[in-house]
Amino acid sequence: MITINAINELRKQINEWKLKGLTVGLVPTMGFLHEGHESLIKRAKKENDRVVVSVFVNPTQFGPNEDLESYPRDIKHDEALCSNAGANIIFNPSPSEMYYKDASTTINVLGLTEGLCGAKRPVHFGGVCLVVSKLFNIVTPNRAYFGEKDAQQLAVIKKMVRDLNFDIEVVGCPIVREIDGLAKSSRNSYLSEHERSAALVLNQSLTLAKEALLAGKNDPAAIKNIITKKLDSESLAKIDYVEIVDSLTLKPVDIINSSILVAIAVYIGKTRLIDNFTFTQGGN
Incomplete structure (x- = not known):
């Protein structure tokens, strides 16, 4: 496995693969990789001849006062994990390699970005779409x-x-979780030992919600109340949002009679964590 920093060098290698008829899988990441990323790499390795993992903390998806500068980085750790998981290349460009100083192009997906995290982080998904489209064009x-x-x-x-x-x-x-249910996240590294224990309330609240859905409850307000009550029981937890939306349109639902996404964002101390599950009434 090799690490490449330059777009032209990566394109040269990709072209060589394509001339041989090889398929390519891409795993876009912001680095500080964990078992969740590892599962993506292994899936990509299974389904493609070659695998590229991008490691790039993308500045355009961070808003003011977010954690761009403090976001955890450890390229040596990432290289070891990628190598063990079967990746062929890590693409680790600098911001100046990815973005021209006078760049003026934006990409925005309307509708799907208005609620959930998009409502709280207004620049986030525009930055995600821009960097992912660039990675797609490069790789x-x-x-x-x-x-x-x-x-x-x-x-x-x-x-x-x-x-x-x-x-x-x-x-x-699928979401990869710790043995105690906490969803794997690079931001988990921000948590103190006490906060790490408190963070279990996210998955616990979602588990209670799923049990209620399986029991036949179909009132979104009642399900949200179950989640909120559990989250409020943890003094370190501060709710950002608790939402139940259609899994395709991401619009709020009045009654649960189709496929839904149950999504939460919660601050544990200063660390914002997200978790979710999908559910189809009669099918889950």
Whole structure:
């Protein structure tokens, strides 16, 4: 496995692969990789001849006062994980390699970005769409792999790929959790030991919600109340949002009679964590 920093060098290698008829899988990441990323890489390795993992903390998706500068970085750790998981290349460009100083192009997916995290982070998904579209153009992968923990991001990218006619299959992969249920996240590294214990309330609240849905409850307000009550029981937890939306449109639902996404964002101390699950009444 090799690490490449320059776009031209990466394109040269990709072209050599394509001339041999090899398929390419892309795993876009912001680095500080964990077992969740590892699962994406292994899935990509299984389904493609070659795998590229991008490691790039993308400045355009961070708003003012967010954690761009403090976002955890450890390229040596990332290289070891990628190598062990079967990746062929890490693409680790600098911001100046990815963005021209006078760049003026933006990409926005309307509708899907207005609620959930988009309502709280107004510049976020524009930055995500811009960097992912650039990665797609640079790597020209056959398939690209994203985690379902970032459910809104996955929906937005699928819509962008459709709307812009990218010839790429977007593959969503299941959430990877710690043995105690906490969803894997690079931001978990921010948590103190006490906060790490408190963060378990996210998955616990979602588990209670799923149990209620399985018991036949179909009132979104009642389900949201179950989640909120559990989250409020943890003194370190501050709710950002608790939402139940249609899993395709991401619009709020009045009654649960189709496929839904139950999504939460919660601050544990100063660390913002997200979690979710999808549910189909009668099918889950």
